[in-house]
Amino acid sequence: MPLSFIPPERELLRTLQCVAGLEALLAFDTEGAAVDDVAAILTHGGRFATRWLSPGRGASQREGARLEGGRVKAPVGIAKAYEAFRSDGWMGMSMPRELGGSALPWAVQFALCEIWSAGDAAFNQLPALTHGVMVALEQHAPEWMRRGWLPRLVSGEWTGALGMTEPQAGSDLGLLRTRAVPHDDHYMIVGQKVFTSWGDHDGAANVLHLVLARLPGAPAGTAGISLFAVPLRRADAAGVAGDLNHVRVLSLEDKIGLHASATCWMEFGRDGVGAEGWLLGEANRGLACMFSMLNITRLATAVQGVGLAERAYQQALGYARHRVQGKPVTGGAASIPIIGHPDVQRMLLTMRTLIAGARALYLYAAAQLDISAAHPVPAQRTVAKARLELLTPVAKSWCSARSVEVTAMAIQVHGGAGYVAETGVASYLSDALVGPIYEGSNGIQALDFGRRKVLRDQGQALRELIVELHGQFRARAEAEPQWAQPFAAVDPYCSLFFTLVELSNQRWSAQPSTAAAAASDFLDFAGTLIAALLLAREAEPGGRQANAEPLAVMKFFAAQVLPRCDTYAAQVLAAEHVVQAAFLVD
Secondary structure, three states: OOOOOOOOHHHHHHHHHHOOOHHHHHHOOOOOOOHHHHHHHHHHHHHHHHHHHOOOHHHHHHHOOEEEOOEEEOOHHHHHHHHHHHHHOOOOOOOOHHHOOOOOOHHHHHHHHHHHHHHHHHHHHHHHHHHHHHHHHHHHOOHHHHHHOHHHHHHOOEEEEEEOOEOOEOOOHHHOOOEEEEEOOEEEEEEEEEEEEOOOOOOOOEEEEEEEEEOOOOOOHHHHOEEEEEEOEEEOOOOOEEEEOOEEEEEEOOOOOOOOOOEEEEEEOEOOEOEEEEEEOOOOOHHHHHHHHHHHHHHHHHHHHHHHHHHHHHHHHHHHHHOEOOOOOOOOOOOOEHHHOHHHHHHHHHHHHHHHHHHHHHHHHHHHHHHHHHOOOHHHHHHHHHHHHHHHHHHHHHHHHHHHHHHHHHHHHHHHHHHOHHHOHHHHHHHHOOOOOOOOOHHHHHHHHHHHHHHHHOOHHHHHHHHHHHHHHHHHHHHOHHHHHHHHHHHHHHHHHHHHHHHHHHHHHHOHHHHHHHHHHHHHHHHHHHHHHHHOOOOOOOOHHHOHHHHHHHHHHHHHHOOHHHHHHHHHHOOHHHHHOHHHHO
């Protein structure tokens, strides 16, 4: 049976301090929390997960979200958990105090979301999506909506959902057909959206959908898209919800995982009457408004992946400690727990170090979100904004892909027991598989990283990031000789990466098909290298004598994970073979 989940509070706090620079982030708010307060918050967040999420995850998965009378019913355990979540005031931890939030750094909010994702990823999608909607309203909503509706989201009374994908328009948003017709002081929205996570449920008074739609006469393609706030229930300026707003759920998707969350096919408008919606930002600038929240939702996808990987790792570790099977390879008559077998140790160590690298990557990216918004020096905000934009596709892709790898490895550790429902370990893989697809597939993230984020400044911001992290690692290796060995392993990959950056930029100008074929391997190289450099910042409180654990993780990552970059580099260099052989799959 699934083992009890232990929230990784110590590991999260260490990474927040060493990698994300927690003390500096907290200093942006002179009236804010101290490190000890964050430690207590993580502890309370862990208690919420172990009381309300982890114990009932299996039952919620089996019960699943369901559609009854046109409305979504959440599993009983999820509904109770959300009631407690709202009561405890968890939703708006990173929002400004004047809106009812706690003004904590986003890095802390994401650390909490990792714990909650490990408890039940289906549940955590509710706050994760709502966080993105809150950011969009904070930045682009009219003042009356910020005063009346946004606090409803911050308190958790309302939740948020995204209406982007349409049946005929997946990632190619330029093909969307949903219409927005001006009507008095608002718009009438008519169209359908698919794959809308938590588009409806019975745990909140209202669900606010952010819907991409076209105004009359709008330009074709993405240049003619606008963003609208469309509540499931009509609401007045103060946020008092009334009757249904011609918004309904047509059906729920039958998924391979995340059964406790409702993935809805939504219809806006009915019988010739549109759903009432309000424009956010400027007309025909909907994607620009949407991108203000995509850093939140894409990092949230990375966080969800790490949470699932942590939960799967803990269960695999517990199983390996108790499952007696096989004799020691060194000899002996008695059977031993499988954790004594080197191949099982290899898998568990790989899982642990991948989680550590992914956690460092998403928390460092989250710190750039905080710095870009609150650092008192404008130049530092500019640097952080550029790094956030660079790291968001890397973190989303690398963490979600490693989540699939780790959860699959957890099944392998369990052996045959991993393939049966009773242990529950296979469900982590089923949940994790959506991560590389969710919020823009990893292939699209790779194209965005290479073609947009790196090429636009010829890789200058990326080089500056690598040089800075490399320099910090070098300084540590010189001051602490025990870190010299992993530094020597990482060092040549930095030079190799700079070569690949130059090659990628040249190809996007002269051989775009080859550059696109190499994009995913290029991104995986970047994610693996940056994760390694960030792991070199980890340290236990107490100084050099207390660093045995971070050093061991760093050494294993450098020896067993970093060499994957040789393969990534070889595939980048040989990407023309993809183009040459493409006729085989035409």
